[in-house]
Amino acid sequence: MTEPALVVQGLRKSYALPGGGRTTAVDDVSFSVPAGGSLGIVGESGSGKTTVARILVDLVRPDAGTITVNGRERTPGRRGGRMPLGPGARRAARLGRAREIQIVFQDPYVSLDPRLTARQCLRTALRLHGRYEGQAATDRIAELLDQVGLGKREGDARPRGLSGGQRQRLAIARALAVEPEVLVLDEAVAALDVSIQAQILRLLADIRRETGVALVFVSHDLAVVRHITDDTLVMRRGRAVETGPTARVLDTPADPYTRLLLSSVPHDGWDPAETVRLRAELAEL
Structure with a gap:
């Protein structure tokens, strides 16, 4: 049987409160996503869905739980009793985990270097991860730009010269540059006009079909989740209260x-x- 692209088991994360005590942001959350599958994580503000997304991409360290990609455990801090890694090995391990799971944020402008053109942005990502050099890198950049629907003008432009939708396309291209197994989208279309949202959702559907990348779509917009996901996990106060096929969860919620x-x-x-x-x-x- 083929391994799921992503398996999350028993994630927990709590934070200290200023006046003492702790608050639990994520409490025993588990789910899996098959290769080429798409999972929506929904809930109100404060439900813990964004914390889950940040744990997946190493921006937040969980207190407990495991994250496995294609059968390989990647949970930060779990070394199985081995000797601590040196700085160089830690960096290599961190980059290796980043190549497995990439994220696209709600506002691409704050995650893009304003000094770099779109092509330079993609070249930097390829160089950071040791992927492609010389003409091979140039060809890969052209392929990525074409894949997300950006042309020569957009490739030569800096973020301020791109529209919101074009910046999000660039952020998606940068995430795809390292050929991840899983792509996390944290409210990735929430800041876009409805017509641009539809374009980005169609783009993501095409990319998923062409590459087989698994999608984890974090959103408060149930219409978007219905359109793009196969399964949905509903979170409330840090816990998963319902999960199942999207059509069932949204049409006949339990x-x-x-x-x-x-x-x-x-x-x-x-x-x-x-x-x-x-x-x-x-x-x-």
């Missing part, structure tokens, strides 16, 4: 919190009073 999320989205015949009632009932549970 958990009261999922029903509350769905009732909070305006639609034809929407009754805000129903949302208030569901929230009150949930508070009593």
Whole structure:
């Protein structure tokens, strides 16, 4: 049987509070994503979904739990009793983990170097990870730009000369440059106009089909999640309260919190009073 692209088991993360005590951001969260699959992680602000995304890409160290990519455990800090690594080996290990899982953030402008053109940005990523040199790097950059729908003008432009949608396409190209197994998208279309959102979602669907990369799509937008994912995990207060095929979770939710999320989205015949009632009932549970 083929290994899942990503297996997450028992993730936990808590933070110290200024006045003492701790708050739990992620509490025993587990899920898996098959190669070429797509998982949506949804929930309100403070549900822990972004913390999960940051743990996946080593921006946050978990207190407990494991992360496995294609059968290889990659959880930071787990060395199996081996001797500590030196600085050079630690850097190589960190880059190796980065090549397995890449992330695209909501605002690409803050993650792109304003001094570099799109081509220079991609060349820097390839050089950092020791991927391609000389003409091979030039050819790979042209391939990446074409893959995300950017032309010669955009390739020669710096971030300030690109539109929001073009900057997000560049951020996706940079993430794909190292050929990751998993691509995490943290509210990656939330800041874009609806028409541009649709273009980026179509692009991601094409990339997923062409490359077989697994997607983890973190979002508060249930319409976006319905469009792009196969499965959905619903988080509340750091815990996973419901998971399953996206159509089932969003059409016939089993958990009261999922029903509350769905009732909070305006639609034809929407009754805000129903949302208030569901929230009150949930508070009593």
